[in-house]
Amino acid sequence: MTDNKLSIDRPAIESLLTRRFFYAPSFGIYGGVAGLYDYGPTGTALQQNLINMWRQHFVIEEDMLEVDCSIMTPAEVLKTSGHVDKFADWMCKDTKSGDIFRADHLVEAVLEARLEGDVLARKLAGATIADASAAAAPADAKKDKKNKKKGGPVVATKLDDSVVAEYQNILAQIDNYDGEGLGELIARFDIRNPATGNEVTKPVEFNLMFDSSIGPTGQLKGYLRPETAQGQFLNFSRLLEFNNQKMPFASAMVGRSFRNEISPRQGLLRVREFTMAEIEHYVDPQNKDHPRFEEVADIKLSLLPGSVQLTGSTDTVQMTIRDAVAEGVIDNKTLGYFMGRIHLYLMSIGIKHELLRFRQHLNNEMAHYACDCWDAEIKNSYGWIECVGCADRSAYDLTVHSNRTNQKLCVRENLTEPHIYEKLVCEPNSKVFGPKLKRAAKPVLEHLESMSPADLSAVKDALASDGKATVTLAGTVADGTYEITAEMITIENKTITEYTREYTPNVIEPSFGIGRILYSLLEHSYSVRPDDEQRAVLSFNPAVAPFKCLILPLSNHASFKKPLLDVARRLRTNGVPARVDDAASVSIGRRYARNDELGTPFAITVDFDTAKDGTVTLRERDSTNQIRASIDEIVDMVKNLVAGSATWEDALSKYPAVSAAASD
Amino acid sequence: MTDNKLSIDRPAIESLLTRRFFYAPSFGIYGGVAGLYDYGPTGTALQQNLINMWRQHFVIEEDMLEVDCSIMTPAEVLKTSGHVDKFADWMCKDTKSGDIFRADHLVEAVLEARLEGDVLARKLAGATIADASAAAAPADAKKDKKNKKKGGPVVATKLDDSVVAEYQNILAQIDNYDGEGLGELIARFDIRNPATGNEVTKPVEFNLMFDSSIGPTGQLKGYLRPETAQGQFLNFSRLLEFNNQKMPFASAMVGRSFRNEISPRQGLLRVREFTMAEIEHYVDPQNKDHPRFEEVADIKLSLLPGSVQLTGSTDTVQMTIRDAVAEGVIDNKTLGYFMGRIHLYLMSIGIKHELLRFRQHLNNEMAHYACDCWDAEIKNSYGWIECVGCADRSAYDLTVHSNRTNQKLCVRENLTEPHIYEKLVCEPNSKVFGPKLKRAAKPVLEHLESMSPADLSAVKDALASDGKATVTLAGTVADGTYEITAEMITIENKTITEYTREYTPNVIEPSFGIGRILYSLLEHSYSVRPDDEQRAVLSFNPAVAPFKCLILPLSNHASFKKPLLDVARRLRTNGVPARVDDAASVSIGRRYARNDELGTPFAITVDFDTAKDGTVTLRERDSTNQIRASIDEIVDMVKNLVAGSATWEDALSKYPAVSAAASD
Known part of the structure; x- marks a missing residue:
């Protein structure tokens, strides 16, 4: 595990x-x-x-x-x-302070705190920690103060092995408990408000809308x-x-x-x-x-x-x-x-x-x-x-909305081959059926037509053997029991041919x-430089990165301003989000570092050579490698890198590398 | 006008x-x-x-x-x-039916209906319609039934020229009336619920949140x-x-x-x-x-x-x-x-x-x-x-939120040149000021410091001429009138040097x-084909168009399916939203027409030549002109047309035109 x-x-x-x-x-x-x-x-x-x-x-x-x-x-x-009836969570209240908890979260937090306490107690006792228990204690438990508070302070209390196993089993399927189940857990394990030690009420439903x-x-x-x-x-x-x-x-x-x-x-x-x-x-x-x-x-x-x-x-x-x-x-x-x-x-x-x-x-x-x-x-x-x-x-x-509104929410499909099948069909003899049953005629026929094949088959058999059968209506305009005879109706197998099919789709x-994906991605993209754990980097790929390119002058020398704005303008009109960091009082190395924290994959630096020969450097965030080329070439390369039509390896093979500034 | x-x-x-x-x-x-x-x-x-x-x-x-x-x-x-206090509209109610109206809309609708009635009356009387009146009657008034209903049926009733002018003047600045003003208009012009003829209540505020x-x-x-x-x-x-x-x-x-x-x-x-x-x-x-x-x-x-x-x-x-x-x-x-x-x-x-x-x-x-x-x-x-x-x-x-939360929402600017100016400053003589005023000492000093330069200058003058002045406190812990003397305080001009400036930005x-821009754009983009007013076209430019390219087979011939899916796949993986219309029971002309209604600027058609030589046609929506080239070339061209890096004129000059199908 x-x-x-x-x-x-x-x-x-x-x-x-x-x-x-x-x-x-x-x-x-x-x-x-x-x-x-x-x-x-x-x-x-x-x-x-x-x-x-x-x-x-x-x-x-x-x-x-x-x-x-x-x-x-x-x-x-x-x-x-x-949703009005069922989109709810289970909530319980501290019986004295009125503090409100989501019941499953409370149970989870308290049991997790007890398991942590158990691990601590076993540690103190010099016992080896079972692998299984380690799983319950977060690896970064020491730093994670908030989490501890939720379930109460972690107290070194050893639990029986069977209790540890039971807690772990409950936690593995905590989402499977309903209000009653959570109430039982709260009672059985004496789960209280960790902050006050007060008892909590039985879980009640709270609609989340x-x-x-x-x-x-x-x-x-x-x-x-x-x-x-x-x-x-x-x-x-x-x-x-x-x-x-x-x-x-x-x-x-x-x-x-x-x-x-x-x-x-x-x-x-x-x-x-x-x-x-x-x-x-x-x-x-x-x-x-x-x-x-x-x-x-x-x-x-x-x-x-x-x-x-x-x-x-x-x-x-x-x-x-x-x-x-x-x-x-x-x-x-x-x-x-x-x-x-x-x-x-x-x-x-x-x-x-x-x-x-x-x-x-x-x-x-x-x-x-x-x-x-x-x-x-x-x-x-x-x-x-x-x-x-x-x-x-x-x-x-689709079914519930259709039923509620009487609007069809279904698909009608023309069958490429007609659907042909046998079906028992009722055919009333109009001369006898109506006059005999009078106002019950329509409901009796509807009743027969809505019968299952087996039931209708039984009626057919009764008519054949006894010459009659009875039909009992309920919930109609003519409730009662009626006798129908063989002369009133014919029930026969007919061949049905259907050219269309109607169905409600599944979804x-x-x-x-x-937001959850975004937060997880932030954690997966995070690292610190091997040589300096104060320098964090978010290694987003260029398509995902919030800003694609950083543009910065080596210092606040007046000659840098024009090429800086020129590069920024050209990238931005090409749809490449670019940020300028021209805080000249901050060293170039620190400016690279603070933009590594934003996950900006590329940086263009304007320096004294720019004024001389129109070249700039391009730095890649993860490797911190740099190349040098003309503004035109670098702007084009950044566009391609961001669009995914070039890789950093392409850039390295095409243009001369330069050594990074000492400060980087 | x-x-x-x-x-x-x-x-x-x-x-x-x-x-x-x-x-x-x-x-x-x-x-x-x-x-x-x-x-x-x-x-x-x-x-x-x-x-x-x-x-x-x-x-x-x-x-x-x-x-x-x-x-x-x-x-x-x-x-x-x-917003809680002021983000409201004026609402009035039909006194009998309870129907609710936005007051300005009601006034507007009723006056507009009366002006329309006036135009109609003058028309019936054979009078020429004043240009000014025409402006009040929508050009499409006949078709616009809903609008008429809002202000009541248009009844041909001639108004005095002065009344027409007055109505027009009110309508030109209808947004300028508050609740009281609208109430006066309602009373003065006997404005009622057009549907019932009942009177309406005075306008009351209704918060819109x-x-x-x-x-x-x-x-x-x-x-x-x-x-x-x-x-x-x-x-x-x-x-x-x-x-x-x-x-x-x-x-x-x-x-x-x-x-x-x-x-x-x-x-x-x-x-x-x-x-x-x-x-x-x-x-x-x-x-x-x-x-x-x-x-x-x-x-x-x-x-x-x-x-x-x-x-x-x-x-x-x-x-x-x-x-x-x-x-x-x-x-x-x-x-x-x-x-x-x-x-x-x-x-x-x-x-x-x-x-x-x-x-x-x-x-x-x-x-x-x-x-x-x-x-x-x-x-x-x-x-x-x-x-x-x-x-x-x-x-x-920024000011109201800052005041409410006591959080600064302002800019601190380092001044390139310090701001140096003269200012009257109070300096209490601590041996006398405190002992004499006791608990009033602090509020009196604060009061003096918060005075305008003119008021403080008057105090200074009084101290100089009379040796004393009075200060009245209100809303402090020590309200009352206090006498201060020249020995208690010095008020002098001092030179102040400020190196930073703090200000609340304007926004x-x-x-x-x-939604309003979108709807207006729909109207501006709408037209019908000169030769068939049943055939509507939405002439969106390619950047705006919902779908960029339609792909359709000439008929449901089996050989068309593969190139069709191939073209669709290639456009879509390149980020070009493309729709397939392969309803073979519908003529190609009707399929073009129904996609003109969606504003799709380009259409690629797969036909019998596609199987032979791998070419397809490309049609432009507004001109209905078509060209023919290989699938590769056409897919590339569509990408460029959509990205704005090529125009339809470029396409026409590069590839042979083909005559449109007879049905188009």
Whole structure:
């Protein structure tokens, strides 16, 4: 068993991210609001690049129909979708102080603190630490003060081996407990508010949607959408028409959603307002193959199926998508296809291969609309974090909205070969059937027609053997029991030929939490220079990097100003975001270093040779190697490097290297 | 005087926009909600392209600091900004039916209907229609049924010439009336609910913000932001630091904002949820020049200053920005610079030059935070519509937030030359001042120090002539009147030398309503083929067009499938959004036509020659001209056409033209 959390100096990263304004708590000068963050210039550009690459990878390359729907949603829509009743977390309260907790987080934090205390006690006692226990204690536990506070101070108290095993088993499936289950855990293990030692109430449901009202009368209740999906479903018929009635197809949306979390924590990982990118792929339930399956079939994924988790294990299996589908680990090819595409997207932005796994949801943790779900989890210093959900929502949403509104949300398909089959059909003898049954005639016929083949067959048999049968109506305009005779009706097998088929599509939904992906990428991109751990570098690839090129003068000599502005102008009009750092009081080495912290991959330096021969140097962030060439050549090279049509190796082979300044 | 509205077949455009799913009412299958719209695939791509071009034009080319802040905003922030108290419209109610109206819209609609009735009456009487009256009646009045209903049925009733003039004068400055003024108009002109004939109540204020509450206790009140600006202001200090303390600079944000409009109408022009793009440019109030002013100085703008409007006229003046700033029509160079940049942006996306003007706000219509404002108004079939506001918010926002939070939101500037000046300074004689005044000593000294130079000079004179003076304190811990004598204090002129200067920047704010720009662009891009008015075309330029290239097979011949998918794949992996239209049952001409409605500028057709020699045709939407070349050449050409590195003329000169299919 390996560590469950990425071992990394989180306080140092967080300090960098705040200092360089990747993001910061919203309304900071007013004291901030938990779970709300503002992205600064670097974070915004990074987020935008992740979204642009997502659009290219999914919307454009797969020809998806992107839509942009309203956030404010009338209550009726979310009542129908099940969110008003079921989109809730379990909350409990300190019985005296009134402090509020999310019940599963409280249980998790307290049990984790006890396990840490156990590790400490065994250490003090000189005992060797079991590998299993080590997993429960974060590698960076000493630095992680906040985490400790959540579960209370870590007290060195040895636990029985059986208790350790029990705690670990519970933690491995904490998402599988409902309110009652969590209440039992709280009672059984005497879980209290770690800060006060007071008991907490039984868990109660708290709906996670923000509510408001629409219009001047205040009578139309609305919610802020908790996901972008519903807007896509409601437009299904328009989208199908836009797609010339062709199936399968996908819609997609990038936008803000809102969840009124009980106790937001873990920075960008659990927030009240977030940008998500969702795909709703509509597929024939009778054929969940995907035309492009072969393109991803041989990708090997790291899988953690539900069956494994229920044994208390978190060991992943490495399988090709082809094998996983063939062996039924992944339910169908469309689900497998999207898991492959998600994998490719995450690799392309720079997520580390070994820090990505796909975990199947357990039954109780599944959203109310889902029938199967795999999460792409990315490992960071908080643990394995769900960053992309890939759910099979079956026909749930389209069905409930269609039923509620009496609008068809389905596909009519012209069959290439007609569907021919035998069916028992009722044919009333109009001269006898109507006159005998009078006002009951219509409901009796409808009743017969709605019978199952077996029941109708029994009626047919009764008519054949006894010459009569009885029919009992309930819930009609003419309830009662009626006798029908062989002369009133004929029930016969007929050959039916259907030229069209009508069905409600199933929906496969890859749903991306952009903020979680972004934060994980920040951790995966972070390192310090081997020779100086004060000098941090964010090694974004050029496509992802917030700013592509830094432009700086060697000093504040007057002759540098014009070429500096010239280079900046030329890069910017070519769509290359470029920053100037002309703080002449700061050494060139420190200016390189502070832009390494922003992840800027390239730097152009204007120096005394520029005035003489029109050349500048170009520095690459990770290697800190530099080349020298004319302004024209360097600007062109940067454009190509950023567009991905040249690599740094190309640049090195084409232009002479120069030794870095002594200060770098 | 020219028509106030663009003469265009709006019902035909609206039909196209709905049919081809540019946008549609949100929650349509639930009956929809006024003022909420969903963008379909075409509208979403169009919107995204407008935003991308905006980012390139403003954020990247001008090196602005883009941020992405929370929508959910605690009440305290918007209380401080003035929105809780002042961000309201005037609403009145039908006294019997309870129907709710926005007061200014009601007055406007009723007076416009009466003016239309007057025109009709004069027509019936055979009188010539005064030019001035024509302006009040929309050119497409016959088709515009909805508009008529708003103000009631148009009844042919002749008005006195003086009444017509009065109505027109009121309509020209309708935005200048407050609640009381609107109430007077309603009373004076007996304005009633047009639908019922009932009287309406006096206008009352209705706050336009959607409210909600944050967190599980429900005790933290929040609002959905009505503008993106506040988030930018609250981050001012972080942004200044990010910019290495350099001034001037700009922040920018693209995002959703919300306004709970009383009675949304006019489609995308007045909605409850909208995407805006806002720039906050921070500038030294003592120097509102702009380093790049010269780049726009010679652009000629169409201006409608406040002074002209107050005469009841809407005649614009054509002036270069240089002249307008020099003559004080536009207040300063930074404001002028941004008006020029706004003009260039709107031209680049395809807004028609003659349908753009800049109108200065009248005093009463100005937002509570603004001290000057010019709207870029675009003329469409609804009239001249505010699409971009360009306001000088002075130091209002930074000042109120700083005062409320006690956090400095200002710039400290090292002066290149120290600021040396004379100042009256108080120096108490500590042996006498304290003992005599006791607990009043501190407040008395503070009072003296906060006096204006003139008042303090009067005290100095009194001490010199009478040997004493009196000081009255109010609102302190020691209120009362105190006598001070010459022996207690010295008041003298001293030379002060300051090496730094501290100031609160002023803010110039260009604020773009993306939906309004998008709708106006749709109208400006719309036309019908000269030979067939059933065939509509949206002539977007390639950068703006939702889909860049259509790919279609001549028929459903099996040999077409592979080259079709090949071309699609190659365009898409190169980032060119391409749609396939392979509905073989639809003639090629009709397929061209239905994609002209989407504004797709280019179409590649696979035909029988493709199988023979690997060539395809490329059609340009506006001219319907076609060329033929190899797939490689055509794919390359489309990439260049879309990137703007080639024109259709280049294509025509390089490759042989082919005659269009007979059906096109």
